[in-house]
Amino acid sequence: MQTLLRTPLYDRHVALGARLVPFAGWEMPVQYEGVIAEHRAVRSDAGAFDVSHMGELTVDGPGARDFLQSVLSNDIERLEPGLAQYTLLTNEQGGIVDDLIVYELASERYLLIVNASNREPDYAWLREREPADADVRDVSDDYALIAVQGPRALERLGLSEAPAFTFAAGEINGVHCVVNRTGYTGEQGVELLVAADSAAELWDSVLDRGVAPCGLGARDTLRLEVCYPLHGNDISPETDAISAGLGWVCALETGFTGADELRRIKEAGPERKLAAFVMEEAGIPRQGMPIVEGGEVTSGSHSPMLERGIGLGYVPADLAQPDSDLTIDVRGKQRRARVHKKPIYSREER
Amino acid sequence: MAAAESYPDDLRYHPEHDWARVEGDEATLGITWFAQDALGELVHFEAPEEGATLTKDQAYAEVESVKAVSDVIAPVSGEVLEVNRAVADAPETVNDDPYGEGWLVRVRLSDPGQADSLMDVEAYKQHLAEQG
Numbered sequence: 001m002q003t004l005l006r007t008p009l010y011d012r013h014v015a016l017g018a019r020l021v022p023f024a025g026w027e028m029p030v031q032y033e034g035v036i037a038e039h040r041a042v043r044s045d046a047g048a049f050d051v052s053h054m055g056e057l058t059v060d061g062p063g064a065r066d067f068l069q070s071v072l073s074n075d076i077e078r079l080e081p082g083l084a085q086y087t088l089l090t091n092e093q094g095g096i097v098d099d100l101i102v103y104e105l106a107s108e109r110y111l112l113i114v115n116a117s118n119r120e121p122d123y124a125w126l127r128e129r130e131p132a133d134a135d136v137r138d139v140s141d142d143y144a145l146i147a148v149q150g151p152r153a154l155e156r157l158g159l160s161e162a163p164a165f166t167f168a169a170g171e172i173n174g175v176h177c178v179v180n181r182t183g184y185t186g187e188q189g190v191e192l193l194v195a196a197d198s199a200a201e202l203w204d205s206v207l208d209r210g211v212a213p214c215g216l217g218a219r220d221t222l223r224l225e226v227c228y229p230l231h232g233n234d235i236s237p238e239t240d241a242i243s244a245g246l247g248w249v250c251a252l253e254t255g256f257t258g259a260d261e262l263r264r265i266k267e268a269g270p271e272r273k274l275a276a277f278v279m280e281e282a283g284i285p286r287q288g289m290p291i292v293e294g295g296e297v298t299s300g301s302h303s304p305m306l307e308r309g310i311g312l313g314y315v316p317a318d319l320a321q322p323d324s325d326l327t328i329d330v331r332g333k334q335r336r337a338r339v340h341k342k343p344i345y346s347r348e349e350r
Numbered sequence: 351m352a353a354a355e356s357y358p359d360d361l362r363y364h365p366e367h368d369w370a371r372v373e374g375d376e377a378t379l380g381i382t383w384f385a386q387d388a389l390g391e392l393v394h395f396e397a398p399e400e401g402a403t404l405t406k407d408q409a410y411a412e413v414e415s416v417k418a419v420s421d422v423i424a425p426v427s428g429e430v431l432e433v434n435r436a437v438a439d440a441p442e443t444v445n446d447d448p449y450g451e452g453w454l455v456r457v458r459l460s461d462p463g464q465a466d467s468l469m470d471v472e473a474y475k476q477h478l479a480e481q482g
Contacts, residue, residue, distance in 0.1 A: 034352075034391050035416040217390075217417055284394055284414050302393040302416045309394075331412070331419075333396075 007052035008144045008199040016213055023216060024117035026053040031215040038218035039304040042185055043347075046150035047214035048206045051191070052199065055119030055140045057112040057126065063133030064108050071129060072102060073241060073259075075251035079104040084165045084182060086249055089114075089122060094240040094258035094265060098122050099231050101182055103167055113145070113193075115231045144199030148211055149189030149222075151347075156209045159190065173205035184219060186226030186343060221301050224310060225345035227276045233287055234274060234298040234312050243270040243314065245342070273320035274298070276344050277337040279309035283330040285337070292327035292334060293319055300328075305345050315339070352391075352445050355383050361449065362465050363474035364407075364425035369449065372465045377426055380453045381413065381444065384478055390415040392441035395454070397433045404428050404457055406464055411454060413444065426464045428457035 004027040013020060018029035029050065031038060041047045059068055069076045074087035081104050089097040098118040103111040114122045119140055126136040148157060157172055162181050170179035177194040194202045207213060220230070229235045235244045240258075242250070242265045252259045252266070272295060279285065285300030291313050300311030315326065324339040361369040367385035371378045386392065396412035404410045409421035410430075434453050437443050444452035459465070469477060 030417065031390065036391050036393075221416060282394060283396070284419070286419070302414070304416070307393075 008196045009050045009203050012203055029215040030217045032213045035217035036304045038214035039221050041212040042150045046153040046156045046211045048211045049147040049214050049219055051147050052144040053116035055114040056143050058137045058139055059110045061134040063131045067134040073250040073256050081106050090258040092258050094262040095237040096235040097237055144194050144196050147191045149183045149185040149187045153189040156211050175202040185222040224301055225303050227342035242266050243272055244274045272314040273317050275315045275320040275339045276342045277326055278340045280336040280338055283335040284309040285311035285328045290329040310344050357471050358449050359471040362468035366423035368423050368425045370425045375459050375462050378453045378456050383448050386445050386448050392444050395437050395441045397438050398430050400430050402430045428459045430455050432456040
């Protein structure tokens with residue numbers, strides 16, 4: 001039997017009555033009050049998520065920038081200390097080893113926040129390729145990460161606005177942390193990187209400010225409504241960045257790993273594209289369900305905001321256009337769906 | 351609001367967490383508090399057609415929450431007389447009131463004696479305790 005890892009907030013989750021489930025080797029809260037209530041709290045006010053299972057890797061040294069430029073898809077030359085960037089770790093085929101955010105902490109010093117399930121593969125990938133003048137370390141156990149998301153998140157935390165993908169040292173009720181202007185919900189908000197031994201105090205401070213604790217269930221429905229891909233579902237080492245619609249984070253001219261293959265796919269046009277869709281009939285799409293016109297559902301769930309089934313899936317490129325009709329095989333029943341432009345949900349339209 | 355945990359003593363229970371309220375040669379069927387709690391807030395009820403035939407111990411419908419889908423197992427055999435439209439329209443009714451407004455179907459029993467093979471409330475509570 002494999003022992004599940006626990007974040008520094010495990011005791012808090014138990015005390016709050018969370019339902020805990022295994023996720024990527026961790027024992028994580030899937031919900032507290034309920035997925036739908038938590039989802040709505042984030043869309044209307046503010047919610048807090050323990051995402052301490054995510055991995056933190058540092059890359060230091062005079063060769064760090066050139067090394068990361070060669071293995072990550074986005075153009076790291078655009079960063080300076082205090083700026084962060086969404087990017088991909090790619091393989092020779094242009095497949096996605098992981099999607100992550102890279103932070104320039106200081107000149108010659110970078111932080112990568114990576115998916116929990118990819119912490120070890122990413123670390124091994126980078127260590128295999130690191131040059132003599134760069135040093136990769138896994139510092140995940142030193143940190144906890146708390147996402148606070150929603151239209152009232154900043155107000156509740158007493159933080160001022162700042163541009164997305166910036167970060168700075170800050171404090172909440174005297175607890176020091178790094179305030180990252182990032183998130184996975186489509187709402188305004190922050191992700192607070194904090195020393196593991198201060199995590200519980202920070203979590204308590206956040207909840208004391210009226211932020212609702214939210215589990216991984218709501219995190220998944222929130223990200224799906226705004227069509228953020230989930231590695232392992234929608235993107236993987238077997239799916240390329242162009243077909244996934246992530247060409248915008250691929251600076252092909254930098255010559256990163258797999259750039260030539262991605263250029264070829266881009267010029268030829270991908271055969272399949274990752275499309276977002278909304279169910280036109282009852283039924284909830286789920287990962288692995290066939291799309292009758294070709295392809296399969298890579299993520300599917302019930303949208304609490306639309307109150308109907310939504311999903312992502314790879315479809316023939318000519319069907320990836322908005323308003324194309326799709327048919328989802330929901331356990332043997334053919335149910336109509338329609339391709340929707342991404343994101344499926346945006347606050348401005350409502 | 352989700353209902354508080356309860357298991358009425360006038361119902362018969364199936365080990366797959368379904369209940370039957372037997373009245374003569376008819377029965378009303380639903381899922382237990384335990385089943386709805388395990389699933390979380392329901393967002394879809396895939397109902398059988400009225401007139402459909404139910405076979406004891408076989409799936410006759412699906413209930414689905416944000417995170418999971420579950421077959422609903424027939425505790426008895428019979429023919430569907432009525433589907434609860436209120437649940438089809440608002441599946442969370444099952445969470446609010448699993449033994450009342452949240453009933454799923456009404457059936458005519460093909461073998462009224464079958465109900466005797468189901469558990470009474472004490473046996474079902476024992477079954478839940480053993481599931482730990």
